[in-house]
Amino acid sequence: MQAEKYEPPASWPIGMEWRPRTTRGASGRAPCYRGQCACSLSVVGVSWWFSVRLKHQWKRSHNRADRRLSQNRHARMEPEDQEEEEEAAAMLWSIQEAEERQTQQIGASACGATAVVDVLKALGLDVTPEEAERCVQTRLRRIEAPLPDYLLSRSEAGATHAQLIRGAREASGGKAVGRFFHLHPRRSVRLVPWLARWIKKGAVPVATMNMQVGVADGEEVPDAWHHQLIFGAAPGAVFTTNPLDVVGEVEVHQRLCSDSVLLVRRDDVLQRLTSGGLLSDLSQIQGDPRWRQLDVEGQVRQMLLEEELEDGPRTAHVRIPAAYSSGVTLFGPTGSDVAQQILQAPELPLL
Structure with missing residues (x-):
């Protein structure tokens, strides 16, 4: 089948190579991010592009109604809490490393198995996409089924966080352990500082997000939830793979706090x-x-x-x-200090 042609967005930097991916995502369409083509960036200019996108996402996320809530929360913070949030930043990979190491979507509805490949890679454990897919046991949409069975397949297509945890453990031969932290109903947590603290300890986070919330007016509503490796967190921003992106903290938090x-x-x-x-x-x-x-x-x-x-x-x-729950799964090497901390950490308190 001939690949569809995707033109670069108007904001694409002049002189940067535009190489759109043609791998088809879980929806059967070319993978996209809020209507934009998910592209593979050349190494040259990646950092510059991310800095521009970060500014765009920061402005965008704070132009929404929940900006006022965020400002009120900051107004109630103690000075030491404000300093902690401003300094909270941690990266598993640099942007260039993420561009080179990330795994592109390995199959239909297989964002969970794709995230498992990258989790194990971040933990120094290489597995093939085929092995990760076998262990995660991705469920597919039954496209040709009558409506009741089709809707049932849609409600469980892909994988849950429990499948990711089991899949990472089995694919690694028991060398990786994970635990899911619910973020719905809304929790009393500052997302970026919380993620940064765990990343600094050596944990590898995977977000399970409802991509259908927090969609800007005029943009197409995605048709699926999504699992994404989080390879970094910085004030106001979260860095993810599949696709490689930087998203405003408020926007990510909305997607992580969704009903099923x-x-x-x-x-x-x-x-x-x-x-x-x-x-x-x-x-x-x-x-x-x-x-x-x-x-x-x-x-x-x-x-x-x-x-x-x-x-x-x-x-x-x-x-x-939907079969999925919104939140973050933290992974670590089995038997390590960070794995013990992950398993023993209390649930995030309700807001």
Whole structure:
């Protein structure tokens, strides 16, 4: 199949090589980040590009409604707390090292297995993508299934944090251990200082994020959650791989503090209504009460009613339960001091 052509965004630096990836991501589309092509950067100019993007993300994230909450929080901080946050910074890799070492998405819905490859690489343990995929056991979308089974497959496609922890342990032969820290409901934690402290101790963080929250007006809503290795944290910013990026702290925190729900696009629902399956099955999927609580059946029937009307608003998505939990998994070498600290650390307190 011929690769689609992607043009560089208007903000792309003049003179920097533009090499868009053509590997297809979990959604079946070319991998993208909030509508922009996820590209592979030449080493020359990477640091400059990240510094420009950092300024952009900082401005953008603080132009949102939660900027006021962030400012109020800082106003209540003690002087020593403000100093701690301003100085909080730690990197597993430099930007150039991350560009050279990161693993591109290894398969459909396989961002979790991709993150495991990079986690073990950061811990000095090399495994093949095939081995990581085998151990994580990525679930795929059942594209051709009737609507009830298709939506069930969407709710669990990819991997949960538990699969990542088990996959890293098995792929490393027991040399890596991990633990998940919930960030929903919202926790009393300053994200960047918390991440920086663990990175300085030798931990390797992986974020499990709902990419469908915190989307700017006018941008397309992504159709999946995402696991990403965090290779660095600095005041106001978090550095990630797959794709290589720097994202504002406020934006990352929004995605890390999400209920376990997934938005499925209208077209993906309607085109499967004729392929069999009873709508009543949507309220009884695997005995999970969340399907009934979210009234998935009622949402689909509403879409059908809208199709019969010539005018009026159209519901953009159906909201279904998701198998994933938002938060951060910390990994470390089995038996190490940092691994013991990870396993013995208390849960983050509720806000």
